[in-house]
């Protein structure tokens with residue numbers, strides 16, 4: 003079936019099997035491999051993208067379900083002027099090591115900061131509960147998200 | 153605390169510097185294994201035994217072959233002739249170690265749930281997975297051996313040809329009579345038994361493999377999400393009989409390893425052999441559920457530790473015995489993991505005599521191997537938990553018992569009773585500082601008050617002082633331990649004609665930030681900008697020599713090679729500069745990237761001038777080779793011994809059994825630091841990984857050997873919500889074993905934190921008569937301990 007989405011501001015479409023997951027559609031059909039896969043039980047958040055502005059785990063959605071939607075992936079955050087403020091904060095706070103969780107973590111954080119006005123550390127920790135990182139112990143991720151929320 | 157002993161003068165090393173690795177990772181530009189685009193590649197998916205122990209009677213692939221997109225199905229028997237040897241175990245710790253043949257695809261019998269028995273080859277990953285559903289395997293299930301004591305009894309022998317489940321017995325008792333006497337004369341004799349549950353390493357990126365053949369010239373490129381491209385090249389070439397010079401191994405961006413990617417796995421060899429057979433690229437990406445059983449697990453030991461002490465609690469002897477679970481087969485370095493802890497069961501305490509024995513057994517569970525810390529977390533756990541028991545027996549505080557026994561600073565270098573030489577140490581300040589950071593006295597008062605008022609929210613304080621041996625390793629020591637390879641590392645420094653620098657390292661980063669740290673070291677010494685230094689790694693065609701990254705070795709071994717290669721290139725540049733300045737080389741000073749004639753500051757030439765002169769080669773000293781490049785391979789003379797003290801404060805809810813970490817302080821000493829920001833990051837992650845063993849994580853198996861926690865919904869890798877901010881500080885005691893005075897820090901956090909947390913949990917519950925809680929200290933486990941102790945019901 004034909005699935006059309008606006009990804010990072012550009013209209014894209016591809017002919018896919020109806021069972022194709024959004025994350026595979028993005029990675030394998032559109033070649034946007036920045037969005038990662040870390041599990042098969044929707045537990046890790048590595049695949050987080052924005053669908054119509056809100057964070058979603060792209061491994062829990064079928065590509066068909068987002069037909070016509072606006073999707074933002076990690077590739078859509080930085081501009082010609084440089085990194086998105088959340089990416090910059092992750093860089094400055096050393097909030098990544100291997101970087102595998104990072105695209106999903108950054109997208110979840112962008113959505114979290116967008117949704118809540120006065121986030122504190124506890125709020126960030128609970129807000130990012132669905133995104134696992136094995137490297138950083140989260141301390142610098144929390145710092146980065148707070149820095150970017152200011 | 154400030155560092156006054158650094159050998160670096162360039163103003164770059166020792167200060168935090170943001171990582172050059174970050175931008176591609178932050179934008180999705182980095183390529184992990186599954187991101188590689190390989191047109192025409194075939195995908196494989198493995199048929200895995202659902203039984204922990206079963207005979208394979210027949211395999212019928214006809215339904216699979218009918219699936220659209222499935223190209224072929226191979227059983228273990230079909231591919232048996234493709235292997236020049238079984239999967240390698242590089243650490244036969246004893247000459248008579250039992251090592252059952254471990255084929256990439258099992259033939260005849262599956263020995264753990266997850267053991268691969270057949271492979272489906274298809275045109276897409278979806279089709280390969282569909283094909284697996286269509287393979288019908290006729291299994292005859294056998295009884296499974298899942299408990300180490302049951303295994304050791306040989307009631308049921310798993311590998312008939314071995315005749316026993318005991319893989320090996322290994323002992324280190326330099327002075328048996330002394331040990332016997334120490335325990336005979338002991339005033340205090342503490343005996344404790346602890347269980348290290350099995351852990352699933354769970355890097356966020358699972359494993360993956362892609363093999364690109366070139367059928368007509370015989371080249372083959374193996375891409376793998378591995379920590380060890382160099383070791384893998386040698387091993388894969390031996391196991392498959394592929395000529396080593398034709399094989400290139402590349403580790404693309406690797407999403408964490410923690411030891412589980414320090415191995416040679418079936419899927420790597422299966423993809424290689426199928427790429428040969430089909431003449432096109434063949435690839436595989438592990439699912440998370442597969443990763444839980446098909447990738448090695450960690451820990452899995454039962455340990456008994458005995459302490460002998462005099463009336464003051466001064467240790468007079470330590471004796472440890474281990475029963476270690478190897479799982480179904482011996483993996484690359486699995487048998488050696490207990491040995492990496494074998495020398496450290498007396499911790500950082502001054503003990504005259506020492507004994508360690510280990511029996512390692514086979515079970516019908518996933519094979520075990522190195523997991524962050526590998527042997528040293530286990531050793532530290534045993535001694536640090538037992539020291540708390542000793543404190544209670546002697547009637548002194550947990551802090552005091554440690555202070556009384558720390559190896560005194562003046563004894564360094566310290567000849568350990570296990571036969572090591574601890575390079576440098578100054579332990580007491582780390583304990584003092586950690587106590588300050590958690591307000592030890594204030595917390596003790598709060599604990600007493602809660603107890604006095606009958607609160608059911610109990611406070612517990614736990615100390616863990618540790619020393620570890622890392623920087624693997626002197627090749628001769630490895631030889632004495634029967635390890636199959638050396639422990640050297642290689643580095644090349646190449647100053648390009650435009651005075652930009654290329655560094656080639658044999659260390660293989662997967663999150664540790666080598667590119668940034670290596671650039672800082674070279675830039676500091678050459679007087680160039682770190683951004684003008686490019687660090688090349690992880691590809692055997694670019695970096696042909698290397699022993700890779702594990703055992704906190706990269707900086708102290710690979711960094712030292714880099715330091716020496718930098719020296720060597722500067723010496724060559726100095727000779728050229730002297731020629732250019734018509735001075736003698738000894739009269740030249742090199743600072744800030746410029747050679748100056750001592751006493752004649754106007755006679756100078758910048759490194760850039762030398763680099764270009766070395767490139768044009770128009771006027772070099774007689775006999776000198778053009779270009780500025782130096783390569784050094786360094787074999788360390790000793791391990792390095794980082795140390796520190798961590799203190800955990802927990803609150804235990806007597807009614808629910810819930811344990812909450814409320815404060816955590818870590819004071820570590822890894823000698824001179826290159827990039828303090830990266831050191832802190834390593835500690836944060838390491839500490840959380842160790843806390844997770846104490847409180848949350850366990851590979852739970854049932855009596856049939858079925859894993860009940862095979863995905864991230866059931867295996868509790870902590871999220872940000874369970875973690876807290878940690879308070880870090882450090883001391884600086886440089887290592888005298890290498891010119892930079894550095895020690896490793898990659899595993900320290902994990903080594904220290906597990907016993908700190910468990911000591912805190914037990915400290916909270918000790919008034920109820922509880923002296924041990926099994927890990928992980930889940931609410932249910934804690935409640936059971938309270939009930940068993942006759943506490944509140």
Ligand code: FES
Nearest residue numbers: 040044046047061
């Ligand atoms: S891959 Fe989507 S939540 Fe793990």
Ligand code: FES
Nearest residue numbers: 099103135136137
């Ligand atoms: S940085 Fe490695 S998993 Fe988060």
